[in-house]
Amino acid sequence: MFKTIDDLESGQRLLVRIDINAPVEDGVPQDNRRFARHAETLRELLADDHAVALLAHQGRPGRDTFVSLEGHADILADHLDRDVDFVADTYGEDALAAIDDLEGGELLVLENARMCDDELPEEEPEVKADTEFVETLAPEFDAYVNDAYSAAHRSHASLVGFPLVMDAYAGRVMETEYTANSSIQEREFDGTVTMALGGTKAEDLIPVIEQVDDTVDRFCLGGIVGELFLRADGHDVGYDVEGTDFFDEQWDEQQETIERILSEYADSLHLASDLAYDDDGERAEVDVEGLEKDTSYLDVGSDTAEKYADLARESEAVFVKGALGVFEDERFAHGTVSVLEAISETDCFSVVGGGDTSRAIEMYGLDEDDFGHVSIAGGAYVRALTGESLVAIEVLERTD
Numbered sequence: 001m002f003k004t005i006d007d008l009e010s011g012q013r014l015l016v017r018i019d020i021n022a023p024v025e026d027g028v029p030q031d032n033r034r035f036a037r038h039a040e041t042l043r044e045l046l047a048d049d050h051a052v053a054l055l056a057h058q059g060r061p062g063r064d065t066f067v068s069l070e071g072h073a074d075i076l077a078d079h080l081d082r083d084v085d086f087v088a089d090t091y092g093e094d095a096l097a098a099i100d101d102l103e104g105g106e107l108l109v110l111e112n113a114r115m116c117d118d119e120l121p122e123e124e125p126e127v128k129a130d131t132e133f134v135e136t137l138a139p140e141f142d143a144y145v146n147d148a149y150s151a152a153h154r155s156h157a158s159l160v161g162f163p164l165v166m167d168a169y170a171g172r173v174m175e176t177e178y179t180a181n182s183s184i185q186e187r188e189f190d191g192t193v194t195m196a197l198g199g200t201k202a203e204d205l206i207p208v209i210e211q212v213d214d215t216v217d218r219f220c221l222g223g224i225v226g227e228l229f230l231r232a233d234g235h236d237v238g239y240d241v242e243g244t245d246f247f248d249e250q251w252d253e254q255q256e257t258i259e260r261i262l263s264e265y266a267d268s269l270h271l272a273s274d275l276a277y278d279d280d281g282e283r284a285e286v287d288v289e290g291l292e293k294d295t296s297y298l299d300v301g302s303d304t305a306e307k308y309a310d311l312a313r314e315s316e317a318v319f320v321k322g323a324l325g326v327f328e329d330e331r332f333a334h335g336t337v338s339v340l341e342a343i344s345e346t347d348c349f350s351v352v353g354g355g356d357t358s359r360a361i362e363m364y365g366l367d368e369d370d371f372g373h374v375s376i377a378g379g380a381y382v383r384a385l386t387g388e389s390l391v392a393i394e395v396l397e398r399t400d
């Protein structure tokens with residue numbers, strides 16, 4: 001196990017890693033459940049007179065969602081109902097000056113860690129600990145706190161480098177998500193277990209299908225991952241069109257695995273039978289036999305939504321990771337919301353995961369109490385379900 005913030009003496013200078021990776025609309029970050037959860041940890045740290053500098057990331061280089069954390073500092077300020085300083089630098093002179101000025105009970109957000117060359121790519125923790133990023137920032141603080149459970153599967157400098165060279169602790173979100181997700185992995189179910197997989201990060205989900213096949217009886221696929229499986233099944237969908245960058249790269253990397261899984265798990269995989277798209281501003285639907293390569297499909301269709309909802313209703317346990325469509329747009333929320341509603345109406349055991357996907361519960365007036373566990377983690381939570389350990393937690397445990 002790891003040390004937690006209960007083990008910290010008060011009044012320390014802390015470097016705190018949180019995960020406020022959020023949806024971005026027109027360049028502006030949107031609030032998600034992660035801010036409120038981390039705000040609880042931060043409130044506690046500030047009340048204990050710690051001086052807190054925050055490290056976090058947003059998006060991936062080259063994507064539209066790769067933006068500054070300035071807007072995130074404002075969202076945090078709203079949650080905490082206090083000023084939150086931001087510096088447009090992570091470990092250069094400006095950042096060091098701002099850290100120097102930081103006093104007990106104050107909070108500073110450092111710039112997006114992924115804007116530093118040392119943060120990415122994934123390398124061994126020892127390699128990450130030996131970077132200029134870590135060597136420059138670590139001496140400025142008394143201790144490091146990792147609260148970023150939802151990024152704990154990434155071997156990046158801000159997650160695995162600092163705990164190797166500093167006194168390191170887990171924050172409240174790390175502690176609660178770790179406990180909840182680890183206990184789910186140990187549960188056994190007598191009845192049918194269904195997993196709904198969607199969202200944009202197919203590369204995180206595809207390996208999971210093979211790893212949880214002992215526990216999960218059937219997989220309902222939607223979102224980008226579902227379209228890639230439909231492409232493997234011979235349909236004209238799952239290609240980058242209209243400037244999207246979700247499909248072709250993931251297809252090139254995963255094609256063989258997708259085709260293998262499609263043939264080996266034919267009995268347990270459910271693919272959409274119809275999809276929805278934007279037809280001059282209106283939602284329109286088409287059977288998968290009629291898909292066209294140059295159309296962007298934004299949700300599973302109504303027949304698919306109904307079928308997936310029925311499968312969820314008949315299950316003893318349902319795990320959801322990733323949205324079945326672009327639920328942020330009401331016209332394309334039907335698939336995601338139908339499955340979530342079906343879960344909420346039954347007494348099956350359920351877990352809904354994903355920083356983006358978990359937003360749908362509140363957005364569409366569902367009650368979080370109707371779900372077994374709502375995780376703000378996506379990729380980390382599905383890895384925990386497979387029993388895989390998360391590298392940033394391994395490193396935290398090593399420093400105990």
Ligand SMILES: Nc1ncnc2c1ncn2[C@@H]1O[C@H](COP(=O)(O)OP(=O)(O)O)[C@@H](O)[C@H]1O
Pocket residue numbers: 023198199200201222223224297298299321322323324325326327328353354355356357358377378379
């Ligand atoms: N067909 C689709 N095309 C584009 N985006 C999609 C599609 N289906 C789902 N999405 C998007 O997937 C996002 C969630 O995916 P992802 O970030 O991988 O999951 P999470 O953050 O919940 O783990 C949602 O914000 C939704 O808009």
Ligand SMILES: O=C(OP(=O)(O)O)[C@H](O)COP(=O)(O)O
Pocket residue numbers: 019021059060150151154201204354355356376377378379380
């Ligand atoms: O949002 C995240 O993951 P998730 O979408 O799987 O929940 C984490 O911040 C990790 O981000 P990444 O998948 O760009 O490394």
